[in-house]
Amino acid sequence: MPAPPDLQFAIHGAGVLKSAASPHLAFSLGIAAEDSCSIQSIVLSCQIQLDTVSRRYSNEEKTRLVDLYGEKDQWSRTLHSALWTHTSVLVPGFTGSTQVDIPVPCSFDFNVAATKYFAGLQEGDIPLSFYFSGSIFYFNDAGALQASRVPWEKEAAFRMPAKLWRDMMDVYYPNTAWLCLRRDVFDRLYQYKLSHGHLTFDETLEDIIR
Numbered sequence: 001m002p003a004p005p006d007l008q009f010a011i012h013g014a015g016v017l018k019s020a021a022s023p024h025l026a027f028s029l030g031i032a033a034e035d036s037c038s039i040q041s042i043v044l045s046c047q048i049q050l051d052t053v054s055r056r057y058s059n060e061e062k063t064r065l066v067d068l069y070g071e072k073d074q075w076s077r078t079l080h081s082a083l084w085t086h087t088s089v090l091v092p093g094f095t096g097s098t099q100v101d102i103p104v105p106c107s108f109d110f111n112v113a114a115t116k117y118f119a120g121l122q123e124g125d126i127p128l129s130f131y132f133s134g135s136i137f138y139f140n141d142a143g144a145l146q147a148s149r150v151p152w153e154k155e156a157a158f159r160m161p162a163k164l165w166r167d168m169m170d171v172y173y174p175n176t177a178w179l180c181l182r183r184d185v186f187d188r189l190y191q192y193k194l195s196h197g198h199l200t201f202d203e204t205l206e207d208i209i210r
Contacts (some may be wrong), residue, residue: 004148005037005138011130011158012099016101016168023106023166023172027130029089029156032097033138039098040145042138044092046102048084050069050117053126062111064120068113084114084128107171108178118165132156 010030011085017024033039057065062072069078087104118126121193140146181189193204 003135004146005039006034007042007136007150007154008032008034009130009132009154011128011156013160014160014164016164016171016173017103018019020103020105023108023168025104025106025160025168027158028099028104029130030099031091031094031095033095035102036096038093038095038139039091040093040139042134042136042149042150043088044091044132044134045086045088047131047133048086048104049129049131050082051129052081052117053125055081055124058122061120063168064122065117068116068120081129082113083119083200088134105116106168108173110178110181111180114131118162121162121165124162124163126162128158128160130156130158142157173206 008031009033011027015026015028024029031042057075059072062075066158069075085104087102089100089102091098097178098143100143106118109115110119132150133152136148136150138146138148139169175203189201189204192208193201196204196207198204198207
């Protein structure tokens with residue numbers, strides 16, 4: 001029985017997905033099938049890991065990331081790779097090779113560790129690892145439709161510019177940051193806003209922290 005197609009994966013680039021209803025990045029994924037096998041479709045799942053230990057951090061970045069990893073002298077113990085997200089994409093049929101975009105939704109909630117991490121970086125790249133799984137539907141030499149699994153060892157590495165995350169948030173939320181509050185805290189803040197005659201929450205917070 002012929003072996004299932006051996007697929008090779010590579011991330012060729014990344015950009016802001018400007019047409020989505022919420023913040024998204026799009027990673028350009030190249031897929032190559034061994035021996036120009038005819039692929040009917042791939043239901044592809046992807047786990048994306050932040051390889052945080054594979055980059056250097058400036059003193060300013062370490063200060064901005066203290067909420068995640070503690071003070072600078074603790075980083076040797078607290079800094080470790082972390083899951084960013086899971087996503088999926090349906091790859092249409094192709095022969096030989098193809099390229100598709102992997103859409104990745106991004107949160108601006110600062111209660112999410114990945115958001116804190118991205119927001120804390122000022123320059124350089126962010127090392128990412130993509131781990132693939134899913135189902136491959138392909139045609140064998142006799143033209144019959146077959147199915148097999150994407151092996152768990154299939155992966156790809158990519159260094160995403162740190163600036164890209166900020167560029168994306170500037171597209172969706174220019175000069176804005178989101179803050180999630182407990183409802184009772186928000187109610188107190190709202191009453192403070194009303195009682196002091198502030199027109200916006202920006203004015204209210206500036207009054208409190210000045």
